[in-house]
Every structure is written in structure tokens, then in C-alpha cells.
Amino acid sequence: MRQILFAGGIALAVSILLTPVLIKLFSRQGFGQEIRVEGPASHQAKRGTPTMGGVAIIAGIWAGYWGSHLVGIGYDADGPRASTLLVLGLTTVLGGVGFLDDFIKIRKQRNLGLNKTAKLVGQLVAAVLFGILALQFRGATGLTPGSTHLSYVRDITTVTMGSVVFILFVYLLVSAWSNAVNLTDGLDGLAAGSMTLVLGAYTVITFWQYRNACETNPGKGCYDVRDPLDLALICAAAAGACIGFLWWNAAPAKIFMGDTGSLALGGLLAGLSITTRTELLMVVVGALFVAEAASVVVQVAVFRSSRRRVFRMAPFHHHFELGGWAETTVIIRFWLLAAIASAVGLALFYSEYLAVVGD
16 A cells, blocks of 8 residues: 555655746747637636647656555565556657647647547557557466456456457557547546546556455456556556646646646556456446537537537537536536546445355
């Protein structure tokens, strides 16, 4: 448990100290955010705010994870583990795709960076590499980081995918979660605060999986998850990094995470859902991100079929802004929704454990 606290603490310290350095650096370089012309009028005042702050989040995650291993107090695993390195790799590669997208926006001084094809190719390459490697690196008990079974809280053995279908499924998850977090990142601190809550819930989930792992504590209700404690470290490190960044990103934001941060964090959620065997549970815990992405899908589908709009503007956090809600009101209420979703997800996770143990 102490190692998890070290991971979160180190990541928070790195993120909160590095972000103001990035603010000064990016401001001098003119790396300012371009704002959508069709968005809420109040957002035009944010034009020129430094972006690409996701660099601080990614740096915090890496520092927290590796720093906690270097401290090495209260941790009984032998060094970094395959599952976590794969998740870190997926997170960083997608962060690189987002960085290119942000950089193109800045250089061309527009709100459009990489075209859809280039972004999808980047996500595809990251997902395919992750999917292939996730079925390798068998542990002492034969477990691999990923599983070809669909999972809820643990593998659903009646739903099996072949290796090719699994890789396609990984691409679906990576694309869906990275885009969902990217769409949510439209208000000051909304994505960072919501991610902190989701990652806090997953820190609890992964630690519980470690305490009841079949490899070390076989019995009713045990979890067949490779490297659960190491995954808890990255969850804690990512949560700490988001908190540190949120200090500077809260309204009025002094810096935005940009696609650098949002794509990376979305990839992190996708990777965690696969390596913890909780792909369906993640939909509940991250329900706010799911709702934001769904609002865009619904808006586009209805408009193309009927030329009518369901929301004043999508993603639907803008719907409430255009309805007269203050930006901070929308942010806080959406944080509450994220907290409720995380709590419901934890409740479902624990109730499943009680049901299995009680059988």
C-alpha cells in the first residue's frame, strides 16, 4: 500500500511542478490553443491559452511509476511487470499522436490538426501492437496481460474471441476510449477531474485484485489477473498526475492538456480495462466519457437523418453552457456525475465478488 502512495505522490509532485514550467515555455513559443468558431462565445477569450499540457501528465505517470519502483518500500514484486509496461507504452504512443495533432494546430493556427485518417492510423498502429503483445509474456501461472475472453469483472468464459478478433476488439476499445476522453476535454478541468475519479476507483479495484489474486491467494472469488499490484501503481500515478495538472487546469485554466493528454489518458483507460479483465465494467466507471461520446454520435445521426438537433451543441457539456449554465457549474456537476459512476462501478465490482464468494 505504501508503494501505491509513493507512486501517486511522486506523480503529483512532478506534474504540479512541471506544468508551470510548460506554461512559461509554451507561452514564450506561442503554443496557444485555437478555439472552435462555432463553440460558445465565452470560449473565444481562451484563445491563446498554452496547450499540450498533457506532456506534464505523461511525465508524471512515468516518474510516479518508476519512482515507486526505485523507492521499493513495501513492494514484494520483482521490478516492473509486462502488463504495466504495455499500458504505459500504449499511453505514451497515443500521447505522441496527440502531440503531433496539437503541434499541427499550433503551426497552422487552426482548430484542426491531424486529419481523421492520420489519427485513426496512429490509433490503429498503437492498438495492434498492444493487442499482439498483450497475448504474449505468460506469467508463472500461464496468464498473459490480455485475454481472448470478453470480460465484465472477470473473464466471461462463454464469450471467446480468436486472436485476430481480439486485436480488432482492442482497436475498437482504444479508438473509443481515446476519442471519448478527447471529446470530454472541452471545459477547464473537466477531463482531468473526471479522470482522477475514474483512476481512483481503478486503484481500489486493482489493489483488491492483488489482495485476492489466484496466483497468491487461490480460492473462491480470486482474480486471474496478471500483475494487479503493478497496475495499481500506474493507476495511482496517473491519478496523482491528473491532480497535479488540475491545479493549473482548473477554471480559469492557465494551460490545456490538449490531444497530447486526452488521447494518452483514453489509451490508458483502454489498456487498463483489458489488463484488469474489466472491459464492460469500465463502461460503467467511465460512464461520463461514454455519455459525452454518445451525445456526439446521437447528434450526428439524428441531424443527418432529419436535419434536426437533439442538443444545442455536442458534446453535450456545451448544451448546458448554451442553456445558460455557468462553465464552472457544468464542470462541478459533471464531476459529480463522474463520482457517482465511479462509485456505482466499485459497488458492482464488490457485489460481484460477494456473489461469487457466497456461492
